[in-house]
Amino acid sequence: MADRYGPLLARVAALEAAGLRRELLALEPTGPTTARAAGQELTVFCSNDYLGLAQHPELREAFRGGGAGSARLVSGNRPAHAALEAALSERFGRPATLFSSGYAANLGLLTTVLQRGDRVVSDALNHASIIDGLRLTAAERTIVPHGSPAQLSGARLAVTESLFSMDGDVAALESWTGEHWLAVDEAHAVGALGPDGRGVAAQQGVEPDFLVGTLGKAFGAAGAFVVGPEVLRPLLVSTARAFVYTTGLPEGVAAAALAGLRHATRERRERLAANAARLRSGLRQIGANVLGSAHILPVLTGERTMAVAARLRTAGIFAPGIRSPTVPRGLERVRLTASSEHTEAQIDRCVEAMDAALRG
Ligand SMILES: Cc1ncc(COP(=O)(O)O)c(C=O)c1O
CATH class of the missing domain: 3.90.1150.10 (Aspartate Aminotransferase, domain 1)
Incomplete structure (x- = not known):
């Protein structure tokens, strides 16, 4: 029994030895x-x-109410979800669908739109949630050097962050556009950049097919959303595993995000x-x-x-x-x-x- 967890202990020890154990x-x-x-x-x-909205009195006040108790498709859909989706849809001009986090939003979007036989072009510095989302698909992946979209011809989808989370630089989104679909992760840009806080794409006059935004960063709450063409929402709601098989956001979180949208x-x-x-x-x-x-x-x-x-x-x-x-x-x-x-x-x-x- 002593070494029941031996392989795990060895890995923690290796992290420790490499100075990579996180606290x-x-x-x-x-x-x-x-x-x-x-x-x-x-x-x-x-x-x-x-x-500075996470500690805003109105958001702190809004973080009230109960848990959703189940996935939204079961009994966990709340008026607060609909109100937030309506406000996001209005702000971004196309239907928005909520996810419980940006991580889940990228998984949900990418696994929904990509299918076997598709090829996807992805920036080398894309966030872990994009990488993991792509790994969950059967699509062929072309990883291009940071900021240098290439081999776009014949691709089904290109995916990039807009304001890069770890390098802090801003993608030239026009160079990512073409016949293929474009997905842009605006996690660090929505709320903070662009007209009405609609992000870098709006600032650069590019309309990506799919936009991922988070509600836990500039908007001060938690959760995330995907914006896209009309046809996207029914697909996400019906088939995105990261949407279907997870508990809906607590209503207080949705209410706080709505307050965050107002105060951004x-x-x-x-x-x-x-x-x-x-x-x-x-x-x-x-x-x-x-x-x-x-x-x-x-x-x-x-x-x-x-x-x-x-x-x-x-x-x-x-x-x-x-x-x-x-x-x-x-x-x-x-x-x-x-x-x-x-x-x-x-x-x-x-x-x-x-x-x-x-x-x-
Ligand atoms: C570019 C990017 N996408 C997605 C996420 C995930 O968002 P969330 O924290 O809401 O899961 C993050 C950061 O956490 C991020 O930096």
């Missing part, structure tokens, strides 16, 4: 951009709550852009190797990453190091994110702390 840190929010962890006050520079205002987007620009310019001034062009600001720190993140934390700035396998070896980084609710003083303090951490 959860309990953070207690104390404001839109601050939290307490192990008795220490921290300014958070790594949340995807780009508009142009004023907040403008403050976010200004804060991101201030942070980027400060980081450049201290000579940091900062990537991206919007509110995700990865600072390449290589093998010093964990030490830099630890020094930042000692200085009261929270942004954990990102390592392999999330990013390739050698390209480890501290991924900073801006919030519309950061103050200028907080941003300047973050730059100072990064300066000291990089020199330390």
Whole structure:
């Protein structure tokens, strides 16, 4: 019996030995951009709550009500789901279908639209949920270098993120379009970028066939949605396993997301852009190797990453190091994110702390 879990213990030990064992840190929010962890006050520079809505009083109030109790197709469909889908459909101009997370949305969309015999072109830096969704299909996969769509001719689908979650750069979506269908994961862009917060595609004047957006990042709640042509929704609702075989979102989450949609205002987007620009310019001034062009600001720190993140934390700035396998070896980084609710003083303090951490 002693080694019943021997193979699992060996894997944990291997992670430990490689310095890749991950730990959860309990953070207690104390404001839109601050939290307490192990008795220490921290300014958070790594949340995807780009508009500071996750702690908004109206969202906190909306997180009420009960669980759905079953999948939406059984007895778990609530008026709050319909209200949220109606608001998203109106905002994005085409029918929207809710999923319980962005991860589930990508799985649901990709496994639904792709079939055996199809070929799909996917950006090399696409998110794990896109990779996993594609792995679940019988489609042939062509993985192209980041930002360089190729071999599109004859493909059924091309799929890319818009604002890349780990590199912070923005795809030139026009170069991904053609005869094939285009799916764009706007997880980090909806709410934060584009007219009415409709994301990068709307900003660039491209209408992807399928758009995935999350409700747990700029909109401050949880869950996700897929927008597409009329024909998509009945297919998703009837056949997407990630929709059919999972419990509906709690009604409070749907209500909070609806409040998040209302509070994702142009004023907040403008403050976010200004804060991101201030942070980027400060980081450049201290000579940091900062990537991206919007509110995700990865600072390449290589093998010093964990030490830099630890020094930042000692200085009261929270942004954990990102390592392999999330990013390739050698390209480890501290991924900073801006919030519309950061103050200028907080941003300047973050730059100072990064300066000291990089020199330390
Ligand atoms: C590009 C991208 N797509 C999808 C997801 C998944 O979204 P969710 O957190 O709602 O599952 C994330 C992040 O978590 C992401 O970065």
